[in-house]
Amino acid sequence: MRRFFSNLFKGKQSVSLKEAYQKSGEYLSRTRATDEEETLEWQASNALTSGEFEEAVQRYLELAIKYPWNKGIYLSQVGAGYYFLTEFDKAIAYYLEAKQVGMDAALIDDNVWETCETQFNNTYNKTDIKKYLEYFPEGNHVDKAQKLLNG
Numbered sequence: 001m002r003r004f005f006s007n008l009f010k011g012k013q014s015v016s017l018k019e020a021y022q023k024s025g026e027y028l029s030r031t032r033a034t035d036e037e038e039t040l041e042w043q044a045s046n047a048l049t050s051g052e053f054e055e056a057v058q059r060y061l062e063l064a065i066k067y068p069w070n071k072g073i074y075l076s077q078v079g080a081g082y083y084f085l086t087e088f089d090k091a092i093a094y095y096l097e098a099k100q101v102g103m104d105a106a107l108i109d110d111n112v113w114e115t116c117e118t119q120f121n122n123t124y125n126k127t128d129i130k131k132y133l134e135y136f137p138e139g140n141h142v143d144k145a146q147k148l149l150n151g
Helices: 002-009 017-030 036-049 053-066 068-084 088-100 105-123 127-135 142-150
Strands: none
Touching: 036 053, 036 068, 053 068, 068 088, 068 105, 088 105, 088 127, 105 127, 105 142, 127 142
């Protein structure tokens, strides 16, 4: 999975779904999946980047069960799928579960912040920001969260 995404985006921090879909198509036209896991990753990634978020969630859940050694990666992608479905509480739950099984804590911190901030921007309910502080009281985005709470 990391190899797939690193080949696609060469260190970019963020890309649009349209760009991700285009890049994945270009990459896959030049390469062939070498094993079943990689094939399933491609299918899940393609579903996510083409806006088929429910299908992506199901495919990443299947990958998490079938390949438990990469469970953190796949659960974080389930979180991304739920984020795009605007099911923010589910997204956060999967991000946190991914962290529990070894996914990079800083990445999960960023994902949970983005989700809480997006939810807040939709509702203007400060509870959404307080959730972030509950999960990451010393996280990378505490200052931003405090500014929103005090503003």
